[in-house]
Amino acid sequence: MITIVDYGMGNLRSVEKGFEKAGFAARVVRDAEAIRTASALVLPGVGAFRDCMTNLEERHFTEAIVQHIKAGKPYLGICLGLQILFTESEEFGTHRGLDLIPGKVRRFRFDSSVETAGEELKIPHMGWNAIHKNLSPPILQDVAEGAFLYFVHSYYVVPDDPAVIAATTHYGIDFTSMIWKDNIFAVQFHPEKSQETGLSILKRFGELAEKS
């Protein structure tokens, strides 16, 4: 059973339906106890980093999520679920994250100081972009090099340790679009909105969750 954490950061219906479509039972939970007993956790979410951390704290989810990850149980972070793993974010001032992956969350800045090779870049980075694999995490098994996935975000993660970078994507700069460390899988793109390619990622995570 896949456990999807609802902490008030956007609609989780597509994630739930995506797992179902891929052949895995999923439940959306709203209490800390359900997170503590989860075998595999999915943290989706779109929106502001600060609101996200506040919502997790208010619901007393933070500790349960950290314990889940530290116990080595499968974790899939999507968008904000990737960003909160980091030490801090510069979104609307500096805010502390869970600090499980040392590094920062930065905003895209496309002013004259950035060499963007003539590309006219909008913020948010919204739409389908290609991922380039650095590592071969099991959940990307069916995803071809250069495959397009759906993104919508204005901030991106910068890990201190490049060894966790599983995939990068080019948008003005090459940014980290996926990290992988042990059983932590976290992606900046939205598998639940990335058609067959995205569903294959949910399927592989489902398989991995079943085995663990």
Place this chain on the structure above:
Amino acid sequence: MLAKRIIPCLDVKEGRVVKGVQFVGIRDAGDPVEVARLYDEQGADELTFLDITASHEKRGIIIDVVRRTAEEVFIPLTVGGGISSIEHIRELLNAGADKVSINTAAVHNPDFIREAAERFGSQCIVVAIDAKRISEDPVKWEIFTHGGRKPTGIDALAWAEKMVDLGSGELLVTSMDRDGTKVGYDNALNRAISERTHVPIIASGGVGELKHLYDGIAEGKADALLAASIFHYREFTVGQVKKYLKSRGVTVRL
């Protein structure tokens, strides 16, 4: 590199697709879910439902359409048409919509855009701008509401900037002069808005042939292209459009 998006748009009235969509090989061409699935198979990058249900009592039907679509189609879905309350947005997003597109309500109360963006995030708030040319030298466009019937006296470029300042994450720009004409997008309008704002622009209104789609990107600087009739009347599939754009050097997801 970020791909240019191709977005088929369906007009939905009381839960049914309008504009005599002509499809073979699907069970019910009037069912938005069936048509959405077909476009998904063709490689659409996103879908837009424009709810043109007039009756207030029947407004809830679109929620069910969105819910059923989200169970089967795993690409972003935008819903527009008559959205004027935070509660209505919440219902649509909870049903599985990824973005809502707001038009008339923004003109009546611009602060609604700020409120919606603060509550749900800019990424899911699209402001739909219906603009008409009102002078040629210098070229000027004015905002219209109620499907292009009501002038507002508001300058389209200033309006676009204001909507982005208030939190709109994307702009859907429809030329009321070009809509339904099949002579191409109003690229001057789209380019002017694209150059004055930092959010993605979706061009809409006027596509009749493949070249118009390329021009929308090359001349109109659009980030995404919305079209209805060329897809509904099977003049082209989404796949054909993307292959053509790729042959002209445009990055698309194939």
